[in-house]
Amino acid sequence: xxxVTQAQTEISVVEKEDVTLDCVYETRDTTYYxxxxxxPPSGELVFLIRRNSFDEQNEISGRYSWNFQKSTSxxxxxxxxxxxxxxxxxxxxxxxxxxxxKLVFGQGTRLTINP
Amino acid sequence: xAGVMQNPRHLVRRRGQEARLRCSPVKGHSHVYWYRQLPEExxxxxxxxQKENIIDxxxxxxxxxxxxxxxxxxxxxxIQQVVRGDSAAYFCASSPTASGPxxxxxxxxxxxxxx
Numbered sequence: 260x261x262x263v264t265q266a267q268t269e270i271s272v273v274e275k276e277d278v279t280l281d282c283v284y285e286t287r288d289t290t291y292y293x294x295x296x297x298x299p300p301s302g303e304l305v306f307l308i309r310r311n312s313f314d315e316q317n318e319i320s321g322r323y324s325w326n327f328q329k330s331t332s333x334x335x336x337x338x339x340x341x342x343x344x345x346x347x348x349x350x351x352x353x354x355x356x357x358x359x360x361k362l363v364f365g366q367g368t369r370l371t372i373n374p
Numbered sequence: 375x376a377g378v379m380q381n382p383r384h385l386v387r388r389r390g391q392e393a394r395l396r397c398s399p400v401k402g403h404s405h406v407y408w409y410r411q412l413p414e415e416x417x418x419x420x421x422x423x424q425k426e427n428i429i430d431x432x433x434x435x436x437x438x439x440x441x442x443x444x445x446x447x448x449x450x451x452x453i454q455q456v457v458r459g460d461s462a463a464y465f466c467a468s469s470p471t472a473s474g475p476x477x478x479x480x481x482x483x484x485x486x487x488x489x
Contacts, residue, residue: 303483306480311475360429361419362467364409364417367415
């Protein structure tokens with residue numbers, strides 16, 4: 260069975276602080292894909308990143324960076340110099356290669372950036 | 375380029391009525407997925423369809439729920455005889471393929487409220 264755990268239910272920081280959202284996953288597939296999505300207060304889901312299991316390079320996109328560690332089954336997301344507009348619920352998700360094409364989502368982390 | 379369209383955005387139904395949720399995928403995408411998000415929870419997979427075929431309905435409740443993706447027109451998620459527990463946000467996603475690395479692009483969701 261596949262599972263994604265986001266242990267942090269809620270995080271609240273002051274603007275300009277760095278913040279890391281944790282994501283731990285379980286899968287028996289040898290090939291799989293990991294994703295982060297953002298759900299702002301307006302409710303839509305915004306795709307942020309896809310990472311393939313065979314590519315462990317970390318990625319940086321502006322103030323966002325992702326740390327993929329296969330050895331610990333983690334795919335953490337860091338926002339540097341956070342801004343109020345980063346306030347949202349962030350979901351980590353997993354899709355395996357075997358059979359179903361469904362995304363398995365974590366419970367989400369509600370991030371609040373205070374001015 | 376139009377993204378995934380869902381309508382209505384908000385739907386209110388009384389217990390026992392039927393709810394019909396529509397999803398138009400990104401132009402050229404032939405793979406559609408439906409997910410349900412209960413209040414304060416992550417998204418849960420319901421069903422995966424290709425044109426005219428249900429490929430995986432493992433997440434769909436056995437009774438009252440059905441989905442279709444006809445050759446022409448949008449995908450429809452139908453909930454018969456709604457109950458209060460059906461109140462949730464229903465998201466549709468689409469993709470151009472269902473193998474290898476790809477993203478699922480989500481629509482804005484339909485928020486169903488059962489009174």
